[in-house]
Amino acid sequence: MRIDFTVAATLRVAGVALLLLALAVLTACRQDMHDQPKYIPLRPSEFFTDGRSARPIPEGTVARGHLNEDTLFYTGKGPDGKPADTFPFPVTREIILRGQQRFNIYCTPCHDRTGSGEGMIVRRGYRRPPTYHSDRLRHVTNGYLYDVITNGFGAMPDYAAQIPPADRWAIVSYVRALQLSQQAPLNELPAAARSQLPPSSRVVISPAIRQEGGAK
Numbered sequence: 001m002r003i004d005f006t007v008a009a010t011l012r013v014a015g016v017a018l019l020l021l022a023l024a025v026l027t028a029c030r031q032d033m034h035d036q037p038k039y040i041p042l043r044p045s046e047f048f049t050d051g052r053s054a055r056p057i058p059e060g061t062v063a064r065g066h067l068n069e070d071t072l073f074y075t076g077k078g079p080d081g082k083p084a085d086t087f088p089f090p091v092t093r094e095i096i097l098r099g100q101q102r103f104n105i106y107c108t109p110c111h112d113r114t115g116s117g118e119g120m121i122v123r124r125g126y127r128r129p130p131t132y133h134s135d136r137l138r139h140v141t142n143g144y145l146y147d148v149i150t151n152g153f154g155a156m157p158d159y160a161a162q163i164p165p166a167d168r169w170a171i172v173s174y175v176r177a178l179q180l181s182q183q184a185p186l187n188e189l190p191a192a193a194r195s196q197l198p199p200s201s202r203v204v205i206s207p208a209i210r211q212e213g214g215a216k
């Protein structure tokens with residue numbers, strides 16, 4: 001017992017001495033990394049003949065994660081350069097629900113929750129967008145809707161910065177769902193849903209459709 005104790009004490013003294021030595025050595029040989037030779041952005045250089053430290057990017061270089069090879073996904077355009085009428089990925093229930101959530105955040109202030117164009121800021125004086133339920137907008141392609149979100153349209157600002165491509169497509173799928181919700185042919189409804197409709201709504205065209213086109 002006693003011997004053990006002495007050994008432990010000796011080791012401790014040795015440890016402290018080592019630590020002090022290490023500190024002394026480290027202080028003496030401090031690495032001045034903040035003084036290292038390096039170029040800060042746009043600083044001139046005598047090393048390269050063009051006098052610039054920044055080297056030109058080799059032709060064809062693509063930043064990691066920015067290949068954007070899938071033209072349909074990123075631009076909404078097909079191989080012919082025209083807005084495509086397909087989706088770049090299969091549309092599932094999850095995607096439509098995601099689209100609904102994004103639509104309600106980003107689009108309803110102007111287009112309102114049904115897409116008829118009566119959003120809150122429109123009621124307070126912003127230019128009234130056309131309803132989505134006009135014949136014209138029901139027949140535009142998915143790629144066209146994607147393009148409107150990406151690049152804006154007339155008085156409508158673009159949402160490229162706020163909404164990433166996958167969410168733009170999700171919103172497009174939801175706009176399609178909204179359009180269907182106002183125009184579904186009666187015979188395409190499941191029988192159970194059909195019987196829930198009040199008799200009058202089976203013949204009356206929804207008010208949203210009558211506001212064709214909105215203020216243009």
Ligand code: HEC
Pocket residue numbers: 103106107108109110111126127128129130137145148149153154155156157159163171175216
């Ligand atoms: C700040 C208000 C505002 C927001 C938010 C907004 N829009 Fe619009 N949108 C407009 C206006 C205004 C127009 C009509 C522009 C014009 O004709 O000059 C329009 C037009 C449109 C059109 C019709 C284009 C055409 O061919 O007539 C579509 C489709 C559309 N918006 C989709 C969207 C979607 C999807 C979102 C959400 C990502 C959105 N908008 C968000 C104001 C808005």
